[in-house]
Amino acid sequence: TDTATNAQNARFFLKLIQDRNSIEGLKNGLSGIQLLIAKKSSEIRTVEVRDCIIKELCRLALDELGPPLRNQLSSCILEFVVADSRALFPIVDGLIASLIPQKSDHRVLPGGRINAWGCLERVLTFQGRQCASRLPDIVSAAKHSTRVGEAAAVRIAAARACCTAVLAASDSGKHVHDEILKLSKVLLADKLPNLRNPAAQLALAAVQSNPAPHSLAGVESVVQGLVKCLEDASADMASARLACATTLGELLCVLALAPSGGRE
Numbered sequence: 001t002d003t004a005t006n007a008q009n010a011r012f013f014l015k016l017i018q019d020r021n022s023i024e025g026l027k028n029g030l031s032g033i034q035l036l037i038a039k040k041s042s043e044i045r046t047v048e049v050r051d052c053i054i055k056e057l058c059r060l061a062l063d064e065l066g067p068p069l070r071n072q073l074s075s076c077i078l079e080f081v082v083a084d085s086r087a088l089f090p091i092v093d094g095l096i097a098s099l100i101p102q103k104s105d106h107r108v109l110p111g112g113r114i115n116a117w118g119c120l121e122r123v124l125t126f127q128g129r130q131c132a133s134r135l136p137d138i139v140s141a142a143k144h145s146t147r148v149g150e151a152a153a154v155r156i157a158a159a160r161a162c163c164t165a166v167l168a169a170s171d172s173g174k175h176v177h178d179e180i181l182k183l184s185k186v187l188l189a190d191k192l193p194n195l196r197n198p199a200a201q202l203a204l205a206a207v208q209s210n211p212a213p214h215s216l217a218g219v220e221s222v223v224q225g226l227v228k229c230l231e232d233a234s235a236d237m238a239s240a241r242l243a244c245a246t247t248l249g250e251l252l253c254v255l256a257l258a259p260s261g262g263r264e
Contacts, residue, residue: 006043017056058094062109074122099141110151121161129167136171138165160197166205177206181218188225197243
């Protein structure tokens with residue numbers, strides 16, 4: 001029967017994903033899961049199969065994958081959580097836990113952290129509003145992944161995903177906006193040129209999303225940080241200066257249009 005065949009196919013595709021020795025096998029396994037999702041197969045919604053898929057997709061996200069496979073994985077994860085909303089929080093929570101050393105069961109290499117942040121950003125772009133309650137955990141994970149000494153690509157990916165989470169959560173995340181501005185201020189002072197634009201965007205996201213941005217304690221410090229970025233004459237900071245100038249203008253416009261609440 002079709003049901004029995006789909007169940008067998010699901011198990012077969014999961015075995016392909018579990019086998020890390022073949023890139024082609026991983027591609028085929030992900031494609032197979034995506035096919036079952038597209039067919040709206042009821043088998044992948046059973047508790048046992050759903051939990052297995054969640055486990056294997058989260059485990060694969062921690063491997064060092066190349067960009068094509070990373071993109072396919074993030075697409076597969078997004079399609080899965082859209083098809084079955086019950087998978088959303090387990091996957092998001094699993095990815096976040098892998099990015100916080102105290103919560104991770106094993107050491108995740110930089111390539112795995114890049115994958116995990118990329119998958120999170122993809123999911124949060126489309127399902128971020130539903131994940132607003134996870135914003136404090138995402139900010140906590142971003143602090144770990146953007147610290148000095150971390151790989152540059154990981155730091156940038158973390159700042160970008162955190163920005164996506166803030167925008168998606170909108171005013172539901174207002175209770176952590178001050179914390180986000182503190183993080184942004186630190187990153188704006190960093191010597192890594194490509195980190196300053198995501199840091200500026202992160203601050204802008206918090207200010208845009210807050211119903212009373214003038215009440216945020218870190219606004220003035222962030223504005224000062226952006227101004228300092230503009231004053232950095234280093235040749236390798238040219239693109240960062242342009243990005244920060246644009247963001248500073250946007251941020252000041254948001255503040256000018258927002259009710260001051262008695263503050264100037």
